[in-house]
Amino acid sequence: MTQTNLIRNFSIIAHIDHGKSTLADQFLLKTGAISQRDFRAQVLDGMDLERERGITIRMHPVTVYHEHAGQRYELNLIDTPGHVDFNYEVSRSLAACEGVILLVDAFQGVQAQTVANAFLAMEHNLTIVPVLNKIDLPIARPDAVIAEMEQALAIEPTGVLRASGKAGIGIEEVLAAIIERVPPPQGKADEPLRALVYNSHFDTYKGVVVYVRVMEGTLKKGERIKLMRGATEHEVSDVGQFRPAMTNCDELGPGQVGFFMAQLKNIQDVHIGDTVTDALHPATTALPGYKVPKAMVYSGLYPINNRDFEALREALAKLRLNDSSFTFLPENSEGLGFGFRCGFLGLLHREIIQQRLERDSELELVQTAPNTTYEILTRKGEILNIDSPQKVPDAGQIEEFREPIVRISFLLPSENIGDLMGLCSERFGVFIRTEYLSPTRAMLVYEMPLAEVIYDLYDKLKSVTHGYGTMDYEVLAYRPADLVRLDVLVAGKRVDALSTIVHRAQADRRGRSLVKKLRNEIDRHLFEVVLQAAIGSRIIARESIAPLKKNVTAKCYGGDISRKRKLWAKQAAGKKRMKQVGQVEIPQEAFLAVLESDEP
Amino acid sequence: MELYLEALGAELAALREPAPVETIFIGGGTPTYLDPSRLQRLLAEVTRWLPLRANGEFSIESTPDSIDENKVAILAAAGVNRVSIGAQSFHPHLLRVLERRHEPAQVSKAVDAVRQVGAQVSLDLIFGVPGQTLAEWDADLRQALRLAPDHMSTYGLTYEKGTRLWKQWKRGDVRPLEEDDELALYTHAMDTLETAGFEHYEISNFARPGCRSRHNQVYWANLPHHGFGVGAARYINGRRELNTRDLKEYMRRVLSGESAAFQSEELDPEERARETIAIQIRRSDGIDRHGFRVQTGFDLDTLAGAALANHAALGFVADDGAGVRLTRRGRCVADALIRDLL
Numbered sequence: 017m018t019q020t021n022l023i024r025n026f027s028i029i030a031h032i033d034h035g036k037s038t039l040a041d042q043f044l045l046k047t048g049a050i051s052q053r054d055f056r057a058q059v060l061d062g063m064d065l066e067r068e069r070g071i072t073i074r075m076h077p078v079t080v081y082h083e084h085a086g087q088r089y090e091l092n093l094i095d096t097p098g099h100v101d102f103n104y105e106v107s108r109s110l111a112a113c114e115g116v117i118l119l120v121d122a123f124q125g126v127q128a129q130t131v132a133n134a135f136l137a138m139e140h141n142l143t144i145v146p147v148l149n150k151i152d153l154p155i156a157r158p159d160a161v162i163a164e165m166e167q168a169l170a171i172e173p174t175g176v177l178r179a180s181g182k183a184g185i186g187i188e189e190v191l192a193a194i195i196e197r198v199p200p201p202q203g204k205a206d207e208p209l210r211a212l213v214y215n216s217h218f219d220t221y222k223g224v225v226v227y228v229r230v231m232e233g234t235l236k237k238g239e240r241i242k243l244m245r246g247a248t249e250h251e252v253s254d255v256g257q258f259r260p261a262m263t264n265c266d267e268l269g270p271g272q273v274g275f276f277m278a279q280l281k282n283i284q285d286v287h288i289g290d291t292v293t294d295a296l297h298p299a300t301t302a303l304p305g306y307k308v309p310k311a312m313v314y315s316g317l318y319p320i321n322n323r324d325f326e327a328l329r330e331a332l333a334k335l336r337l338n339d340s341s342f343t344f345l346p347e348n349s350e351g352l353g354f355g356f357r358c359g360f361l362g363l364l365h366r367e368i369i370q371q372r373l374e375r376d377s378e379l380e381l382v383q384t385a386p387n388t389t390y391e392i393l394t395r396k397g398e399i400l401n402i403d404s405p406q407k408v409p410d411a412g413q414i415e416e417f418r419e420p421i422v423r424i425s426f427l428l429p430s431e432n433i434g435d436l437m438g439l440c441s442e443r444f445g446v447f448i449r450t451e452y453l454s455p456t457r458a459m460l461v462y463e464m465p466l467a468e469v470i471y472d473l474y475d476k477l478k479s480v481t482h483g484y485g486t487m488d489y490e491v492l493a494y495r496p497a498d499l500v501r502l503d504v505l506v507a508g509k510r511v512d513a514l515s516t517i518v519h520r521a522q523a524d525r526r527g528r529s530l531v532k533k534l535r536n537e538i539d540r541h542l543f544e545v546v547l548q549a550a551i552g553s554r555i556i557a558r559e560s561i562a563p564l565k566k567n568v569t570a571k572c573y574g575g576d577i578s579r580k581r582k583l584w585a586k587q588a589a590g591k592k593r594m595k596q597v598g599q600v601e602i603p604q605e606a607f608l609a610v611l612e613s614d615e616p
Numbered sequence: 617m618e619l620y621l622e623a624l625g626a627e628l629a630a631l632r633e634p635a636p637v638e639t640i641f642i643g644g645g646t647p648t649y650l651d652p653s654r655l656q657r658l659l660a661e662v663t664r665w666l667p668l669r670a671n672g673e674f675s676i677e678s679t680p681d682s683i684d685e686n687k688v689a690i691l692a693a694a695g696v697n698r699v700s701i702g703a704q705s706f707h708p709h710l711l712r713v714l715e716r717r718h719e720p721a722q723v724s725k726a727v728d729a730v731r732q733v734g735a736q737v738s739l740d741l742i743f744g745v746p747g748q749t750l751a752e753w754d755a756d757l758r759q760a761l762r763l764a765p766d767h768m769s770t771y772g773l774t775y776e777k778g779t780r781l782w783k784q785w786k787r788g789d790v791r792p793l794e795e796d797d798e799l800a801l802y803t804h805a806m807d808t809l810e811t812a813g814f815e816h817y818e819i820s821n822f823a824r825p826g827c828r829s830r831h832n833q834v835y836w837a838n839l840p841h842h843g844f845g846v847g848a849a850r851y852i853n854g855r856r857e858l859n860t861r862d863l864k865e866y867m868r869r870v871l872s873g874e875s876a877a878f879q880s881e882e883l884d885p886e887e888r889a890r891e892t893i894a895i896q897i898r899r900s901d902g903i904d905r906h907g908f909r910v911q912t913g914f915d916l917d918t919l920a921g922a923a924l925a926n927h928a929a930l931g932f933v934a935d936d937g938a939g940v941r942l943t944r945r946g947r948c949v950a951d952a953l954i955r956d957l958l
Contacts, residue, residue: 564949566798566799568772570771570774572836575858
């Protein structure tokens, strides 16, 4: 057990790609937690997917020891995700810290998530250690970026450290600053145990591994503990730290960060944000904990082959074991059969879940276009929560149709402000304010429907700012809007999985562009396929796919038969991977056409 | 070439004793490019091991520039009674696109020579050549008909991977015909040849009554057949085999006593039955329900009843209860139909 005055707990917060993982790896290397030989770039991003995408999703804690001014300090680094979808998880890790390193790319400067994460840290009253990263880049512009930090976040310029994770520059100074500036934890060893559960994961061999930060008291091996929320009691079988591999120890004292196991079999039994206390000498009050994250983006997930429904359920349940922010409920679509309505924190979260599913199971899936949640006040005075366009009642029953509104901040080159304002007003954005961080960079704040954000805003932002704009948002409230359900009819039959909820004012345009996109996604058939967009019984757009006229192999003699059969069989198998709606075969891509931007 | 003939002889000799056959087809390439003595040797090897039964059909493939009276006499002497001539087109500019080296005028000479020895004549034409017009195609068909062939094959041009034409197409140097135009050429061939008294008995084949290719009908019924030579296919005892297409490798294998087959597959009974559907449906006779059950052991409707009924409702298939066959519209989209049937 380390004395609290020798412990420092901190996170690194940064915009995506500003070099957070590389800096964390340097800490491991400099403190000898891993040897140069074992050094694999970005050790902390353990999951393949995270490595591929260069983003950190799960919070991997790591404990290192560092000598400073003749003392040996225990430093606990709690990693945070760097994407807007995972803001909630950032908040979770910050609750286990006393300080943060605010890492800013010395060329890219202050970005949307730099601001969002810095504000989160301030809300948690954490000490901020500002660090400029990639200082060795020839294009680095440290003075300008420091000025941006001062302007946007009131950071004192003289306190900003300069480092390069990649080149190993300034790492000692950053470690020293953590020890000197971040306050030590406050808890005492003789108080009743209170430890914050800030994460957990399921291990096939070990069961549930619970990640904790001890606030007061001591968590010991063999101790009988109580999880305060459900008042369940368990015996601690293992206690340990992440160094970075899981390493057992006898106890965790106040201020320490680590894990314990207690023969917990079901991850659902451990609530993130819960308080662990001693069953025999319990604390009187629990720690504040967390708000449960709310899924804001939903989409349907259907097996191509209806027989795979149960297998899909199992695969989803397995994913949920390590990601409780992801939800799924069975649903039935006329076009797609039996599947699940899945809820995600955001679009990236959704994409990651889909990729894990594809990687971990052999299932072939159709995913419908994502939508946000809506609220409907009915004429009878009930409030319906709508997570799928299929659940929208008849227009006659709706008193008020409400959609989620977000406050969205953009950081971008000032010269693109005009273009972005145009984009935002087309998307029902309400201007809140502009703030100049420097003569060339500005922050723009809007309120707008979340649906507009997930539709194509991120891609549009990147395109008008040539990649230099960033954004971050938080959900404010549900507000009434003039919304309608836009349906798609394929060969006269409504395909419920292609329905979307849109603003009435843009329904015509969306309807026209949607059927046009579908025309390109659906193959020609033996008959003409008519595609229509409709609001209620009113058809607002129509396209047709001309029938196949000539498609025949000229030569089929003895030597051709084998090859031709294989070719035909391959094509037949391709058809089977499509969803059959009436006589029409619809490929998976078509279900996502709803999401794509109107213009190419 | 000597070595190849030797290898072919060796492959045939592996039969150990002569196997009398109903039909012989020498083709897939142009055997008539052989000089007279080698051609004679080829024919001798074939007929030694595969003697033709009485009233058998003996076909050979040729080009207008590779046969003359002398060679035709050699063919006739060996028992050849049907010569297929690759006329392809009577328009020099289209022959150039197709990389055929003969002159249009050589076609009628070749036909006359074959007629002299009393063998049947089949002419091959190709349509859908880049740049080809309906008028040019009509002229090709009429010119072919003036030569009074017994049989005609009209092949829609296919861009085969690896050919020069395929590369030109990929590079954008040639543009394939529009679908509507290609369709018009195909239906025009059907109209013209049927009016001239030909039976359209397979997707690409037309014959005067009684002059269908018996040999090819074996393929299209999906029945067993032998196959010898480089790249040859055989279907014996439910097993399909394909000889290597590499000439050197073929000679090396056969002359060292190895099998020339480099691909071999044996389908399970249901796959074989489905393959039979795919092949037989291309015939004008279509698929006879009773015959299908006898040949494959499966019930046609159990395997493909729903798709056939759907095709019939859309007018692509005619069903008279006893059997099913493609309609004229069905022939134009046969591949798409076959995908549904598999």
